[in-house]
Amino acid sequence: MIINGLPGDSISANDRGLMYGDGVFRTLLIRQGKPLHWLHHYNKLQHDCDAIGIVCPSVQLLTSELGQLAQSQPESVAKIVITRGPASRGYAPAAKPQITRILSASNIPEYPDTYAAQGIKVHICKLRLGHQPRLAGIKHLNRLENVLAAAEWDDHNIAEGIMLDENEHVIEGTRSNLFLVRDGKLYTPDLSRCGVAGLQRDRVIAYARQQRIVCKVTELEMDDLLAADEIFLVNSVIGLWPVRDIHRFSGKHFPVSLQIQDWLNNGSN
Amino acid sequence: MIINGLPGDSISANDRGLMYGDGVFRTLLIRQGKPLHWLHHYNKLQHDCDAIGIVCPSVQLLTSELGQLAQSQPESVAKIVITRGPASRGYAPAAKPQITRILSASNIPEYPDTYAAQGIKVHICKLRLGHQPRLAGIKHLNRLENVLAAAEWDDHNIAEGIMLDENEHVIEGTRSNLFLVRDGKLYTPDLSRCGVAGLQRDRVIAYARQQRIVCKVTELEMDDLLAADEIFLVNSVIGLWPVRDIHRFSGKHFPVSLQIQDWLNNGSN
Numbered sequence: 022m023i024i025n026g027l028p029g030d031s032i033s034a035n036d037r038g039l040m041y042g043d044g045v046f047r048t049l050l051i052r053q054g055k056p057l058h059w060l061h062h063y064n065k066l067q068h069d070c071d072a073i074g075i076v077c078p079s080v081q082l083l084t085s086e087l088g089q090l091a092q093s094q095p096e097s098v099a100k101i102v103i104t105r106g107p108a109s110r111g112y113a114p115a116a117k118p119q120i121t122r123i124l125s126a127s128n129i130p131e132y133p134d135t136y137a138a139q140g141i142k143v144h145i146c147k148l149r150l151g152h153q154p155r156l157a158g159i160k161h162l163n164r165l166e167n168v169l170a171a172a173e174w175d176d177h178n179i180a181e182g183i184m185l186d187e188n189e190h191v192i193e194g195t196r197s198n199l200f201l202v203r204d205g206k207l208y209t210p211d212l213s214r215c216g217v218a219g220l221q222r223d224r225v226i227a228y229a230r231q232q233r234i235v236c237k238v239t240e241l242e243m244d245d246l247l248a249a250d251e252i253f254l255v256n257s258v259i260g261l262w263p264v265r266d267i268h269r270f271s272g273k274h275f276p277v278s279l280q281i282q283d284w285l286n287n288g289s290n
Numbered sequence: 291m292i293i294n295g296l297p298g299d300s301i302s303a304n305d306r307g308l309m310y311g312d313g314v315f316r317t318l319l320i321r322q323g324k325p326l327h328w329l330h331h332y333n334k335l336q337h338d339c340d341a342i343g344i345v346c347p348s349v350q351l352l353t354s355e356l357g358q359l360a361q362s363q364p365e366s367v368a369k370i371v372i373t374r375g376p377a378s379r380g381y382a383p384a385a386k387p388q389i390t391r392i393l394s395a396s397n398i399p400e401y402p403d404t405y406a407a408q409g410i411k412v413h414i415c416k417l418r419l420g421h422q423p424r425l426a427g428i429k430h431l432n433r434l435e436n437v438l439a440a441a442e443w444d445d446h447n448i449a450e451g452i453m454l455d456e457n458e459h460v461i462e463g464t465r466s467n468l469f470l471v472r473d474g475k476l477y478t479p480d481l482s483r484c485g486v487a488g489l490q491r492d493r494v495i496a497y498a499r500q501q502r503i504v505c506k507v508t509e510l511e512m513d514d515l516l517a518a519d520e521i522f523l524v525n526s527v528i529g530l531w532p533v534r535d536i537h538r539f540s541g542k543h544f545p546v547s548l549q550i551q552d553w554l555n556n557g558s559n
Contacts, residue, residue, distance in 0.1 A: 022303060024303060029303070030302060030303055030304070031300040031301060031302055031303055032300060032301065032303045032308065033299060033300055034291060034293060034298070034299055034300055034301045034371075034392050034394065035299070035394070036308065037437075038308050039301065039305065039307050039308040039371070039373075039431070040315075040371070040431065040433070041311070041431065041432075041433035041434060041436065041437050042310070042311030042431055042432050042433060042434055043433070043434060043437050046309075048379075073434065073437070073438065074438075074441060098379065100379065102303075102308070102309070104308075105437075109396060110317075110367065110369065110396050110399075111440070111465075112433065112436045112437050112439070112440035112464055112465060113437075113440040113441060114437065114440075114441050123303050125303065125304070127378060127379050148424055150422075151420040151421050151422035151425075151484075152420050152421070152456060153419075153420035153435065155417055155435075155438060156420075156434060156435075156438075161434055162308070162309065162310065162311055162434075163310075163311045163432035163433070163434045164309070164310035164311060164312070164381065164432070165310060165311055165312060165342065165425060165430055165431075165432045166422065166424075166425075167310070167381045168306075168310050168312050168342070168374075168381050168382075168383065169342065169343075169424060169425075170381070171380070171381035171382040171383075172343060172381075172382060172383050187421060195381055196380075196381060215420075
């Protein structure tokens with residue numbers, strides 16, 4: 022882990038990243054010592070910093086630090102966190118904050134090969150994403166919605182959860198962006214009110230343009246998912262996983278049903 | 291600062307409090323070495339931990355650590371942060387996370403005496419709070435909305451900002467709860483969709499009940515504020531500040547106006 026340019030594994034307990042989630046992040050793959058799509062990631066990092074009024078560290082600085090990380094862990098998942106730095110109490114940002122940068126690498130997760138080839142089973146999350154246009158699309162550190170959504174299932178056969186918003190529109194996976202295919206066209210949710218606009222979403226949209234495949238950014242509902250020819254999820258670590266099964270309900274205990282069943286079968290009225 | 295029971299000033303850079311804002315906090319006054327309304331604060335901390343599925347440290351443990359803090363800084367603002375602790379990548383919480391507890395003390399801010407006695411000037415924030423019933427009322431670490439709202443003004447004559455929600459309902463101050471008085475009755479915003487339910491809000495509601503003053507938790511709009519006999523804000527550090535002036539607009543530069551003015555006065559058409 023490289024923190025503000027130095028090896029380390031801890032940060033100030035007064036950091037606004039901790040106190041308020043006042044920061045942004047990116048997750049990317051390092052393969053053969055090379056950070057994949059790094060400049061594209063940097064552009065998105067810079068965009069997200071701008072959106073919350075943080076001055077993004079320079080591309081030279083982050084490229085150099087990411088290079089050190091890549092050298093020591095040439096096959097890894099890199100995470101870059103930028104926060105508004107340590108500060109005394111109070112929500113108002115300082116005029117010239119001392120930005121914190123944290124670069125860490127972890128092992129590339131080993132997912133079953135079937136996920137990418139034969140598709141995954143997904144859970145439809147009960148949690149509904151709230152709307153906040155000022156933060157929509159941004160990969161910021163306020164991620165309690167994702168945490169609560171990801172805590173909804175513990176079935177290891179379920180590889181991801183799909184999140185809807187307060188208007189029952191389909192928005193994204195808990196850690197991925199969603200596309201559906203219908204009649205040869207692509208559709209992906211509009212993220213102007215909530216959700217995170219990941220890099221691979223940009224790349225799929227660019228690919229569609231290049232291939233002259235119609236790709237619409239639009240409002241999607243559960244019925245659109247269920248009527249799709251294909252659904253797939255993307256992010257920088259998993260790549261693309263098709264969806265083979267949408268898990269909406271699984272009953273295990275039926276106390277009320279059995280009570281009513283008993284009454285229906287045996288009741289005297 | 292006391293971190294997990296030991297003196298310290300840093301935490302693991304993998305802490306979920308930093309990565310996701312996955313935690314809750316309380317802010318309270320210590321006066322003459324005594325934490326004010328501590329058990330009430332603890333109950334709220336425990337409630338908020340429950341709401342996001344964190345096991346709250348015991349009251350014995352936190353009372354003891356807060357006692358140490360109070361001994362070394364007998365006149366201070368204490369902040370208690372509880373997070374889901376350090377973890378590897380991924381939103382889903384571990385089954386048995388190692389909870390992080392951070393207790394810190396800072397100086398009691400010195401506000402002008404006029405704030406409490408003669409009232410303050412407030413700004414009406416442009417940022418609108420999003421709705422998230424699962425997190426509403428909870429003092430959690432996802433506070434980017436407060437940060438962005440507090441960044442909206444830099445006029446030192448403005449002591450607090452009032453936040454409305456996406457439905458244009460008045461909700462709270464950036465760091466305080468709001469009450470209004472009309473015809474001898476109290477009204478305070480419903481916080482079931484957004485906002486933070488502070489301890490002093492509970493105390494005001496309890497006081498009203500004791501004094502047989504009608505106090506309604508309800509939806510409030512800007513027109514209700516403007517028609518109020520009195521408005522006041524409360525939190526555990528400021529106590530209660532009446533509002534004397536609602537600042538909605540202050541023009542300083544008028545380039546378009548002056549251009550049109552010039553045209554109106556001197557234009558040839």
